[in-house]
Amino acid sequence: MVNKKVKCPKCQHIIEIQGNPGEKITIVCPKCSTKGVYIFPKKDTARDLKEEISGNIAIQVRSLSKTYNSVKAAQEVSFNVKKGEIFGFLGPNGAGKTTTIKMILGLTHPTAGEVYINGRRMHSDNVEVKKEIGYLPERISFYLNLTPVQTLNFFCELKEVNKSVVPEILKELGLQDVANRKVGTFSKGMIQLLGFAQAMIGSPSIYVLDEPSSGLDPRWMKVIRDKIRYLNEKGATVMFSSHILSEVQALCDRVCIINKGLLVAEDTIENLNKKLNIKPKLIIKIKEKEKISSKDIEDIEGVYEVQIKDEEIIVACDGKKKLQIIEDIKKIGIDIKDFQTIEPSIEDVFVKLLEGKNECQKGHGNCKKRVHGQCKK
Numbered sequence: 001m002v003n004k005k006v007k008c009p010k011c012q013h014i015i016e017i018q019g020n021p022g023e024k025i026t027i028v029c030p031k032c033s034t035k036g037v038y039i040f041p042k043k044d045t046a047r048d049l050k051e052e053i054s055g056n057i058a059i060q061v062r063s064l065s066k067t068y069n070s071v072k073a074a075q076e077v078s079f080n081v082k083k084g085e086i087f088g089f090l091g092p093n094g095a096g097k098t099t100t101i102k103m104i105l106g107l108t109h110p111t112a113g114e115v116y117i118n119g120r121r122m123h124s125d126n127v128e129v130k131k132e133i134g135y136l137p138e139r140i141s142f143y144l145n146l147t148p149v150q151t152l153n154f155f156c157e158l159k160e161v162n163k164s165v166v167p168e169i170l171k172e173l174g175l176q177d178v179a180n181r182k183v184g185t186f187s188k189g190m191i192q193l194l195g196f197a198q199a200m201i202g203s204p205s206i207y208v209l210d211e212p213s214s215g216l217d218p219r220w221m222k223v224i225r226d227k228i229r230y231l232n233e234k235g236a237t238v239m240f241s242s243h244i245l246s247e248v249q250a251l252c253d254r255v256c257i258i259n260k261g262l263l264v265a266e267d268t269i270e271n272l273n274k275k276l277n278i279k280p281k282l283i284i285k286i287k288e289k290e291k292i293s294s295k296d297i298e299d300i301e302g303v304y305e306v307q308i309k310d311e312e313i314i315v316a317c318d319g320k321k322k323l324q325i326i327e328d329i330k331k332i333g334i335d336i337k338d339f340q341t342i343e344p345s346i347e348d349v350f351v352k353l354l355e356g357k358n359e360c361q362k363g364h365g366n367c368k369k370r371v372h373g374q375c376k377k
């Protein structure tokens, strides 16, 4: 129900009316008895949407779809990236990550759907909105015969930013010692750092990084991870895509998982574990396998699943009952050499989500309408 104040066209008396969007009502002015008709405006989706975008959302993706000929690269993808968070955009090869990212950046025109950046609609020609984002493309390449200084100066010109920022950015990324070396001599990791440097020009409040660690060795992956944290600690929102699950788990506040163009989940890793009922595991090292009956362990309160291997027992259990379970296992006469706990990982989440790929997001088995909001059950 909408409240509205209207003015009588004859006596200018203010009349308060109530109605629903699209409803037509007859009004009689209580002062001069003039009759009139008022139609409440239908819902203005674009305006409502803007109102809905609260101040704490940096990137709002609304029902984005992209079809290339017959390939549905993204299908009604919707998610929010909150201001100040590190948001992981996870999916296997060909899932639609780059396509979605390019639509967020206004580089690819969506078949349907909208993107809002800090509450403002992104269009391919909306330069002001684009300035709010620093983008590291999936396969960045630079002119090999230029130095980092020359490269960044060039990007400053493109972005209309004063070149005086270049030395500081190079220092922040630890590239000051190679500032005048030709980019052609750089390793892949150094190229990625230069990619970060070009994204930082203009001090954007949001960074969108497409597979920033792809193809790097563990040492360089750590360097990149540290830089992502650094940008975030300086106050920026960071969204990055990856198919490296451990990378996402190490960095992200929340994740969104995409597969075959469809959003499979958006949540914290902890909540996803809870929703999918993924349990922590106790890995218990034992001396003798022979004497052990899995039934005895399964009967212990809080134990969900038991696997007995050569010198260890793996117990999926209730996270709150781990210590009690260890005590109870000792009580049934099992000699424990050592034990460790493995908390659920994003790998577990990913496998479970893709296993249940015919289930809609409301948990209805074999529902084909997996896209959020489409399931009518």
Ligand SMILES: Nc1ncnc2c1ncn2[C@@H]1O[C@H](COP(=O)(O)OP(=O)(O)OP(=O)(O)O)[C@@H](O)[C@H]1O
Residues within 6 Å of the ligand: 068, 071, 072, 073, 091, 092, 093, 094, 095, 096, 097, 098, 099, 100, 138, 243
């Ligand atoms: N320009 C294009 N023309 C036709 N098909 C395309 C185009 N770009 C992407 N696709 C297709 O859309 C699907 C999603 O591709 P996309 O590059 O978005 O996936 P991705 O998740 O980024 O994969 P990767 O992890 O390998 O980078 C794929 O099937 C891909 O072949």
Ligand SMILES: [Mg+2]
Residues within 6 Å of the ligand: 097, 098, 099, 138, 210, 211
């Ligand atoms: Mg990609």
